[in-house]
Amino acid sequence: MHELPVQLSINGRDHAGTVEPRVTLADFLRENCGLTGTHLGCEHGACGACTVLLDGQAVRSCLIFAVQVDGREVTTVEGIASADGDLSPIQAAMRECHGLQCGFCTPGFITSITALLRDNPTPSEEQIREGLSGNFCRCTGYQGIVNAVHLAAERMQG
Structure with missing residues (x-):
């Protein structure tokens, strides 16, 4: 070919x-x-x-x-990280809220969350869960990920 x-x-x-x-x-x-x-x-x-x-x-x-x-x-x-290598607010929130365990799904979640918060800077929990419904995690149970989105949204709003 x-x-x-x-x-x-x-x-x-x-x-x-x-x-x-x-x-x-x-x-x-x-x-x-x-x-x-x-x-x-x-x-x-x-x-x-x-x-x-x-x-x-x-x-x-x-x-x-x-x-x-x-x-x-x-x-x-x-x-996604800043040019100087610092974690983005989303990456930092994922770490702080224990939104990851094995880390395999984490890159997909981080990019999905980035798009979600760009389009909807203050999502409700239902909107977060809907926005992330295409990403599967076998380890966390999702609550830490949802909490991380809330935290990142708060920080990104100032």
């Missing part, structure tokens, strides 16, 4: 390469770009572990081909 060129912005940096048309965005990020924070769980779009921001929207990177994102902007969990 022949490879196609792809150019995109990943975490604010331009990236160019070639890729076979069948390679998913998740595999491209992990294998071609070395961005292993994007996790692959179910590879069917159900678990949310591979969630990234594509032009600001939370999407499942296992369901999108890398060639489909040519010319677009992708933000992975590695791009």
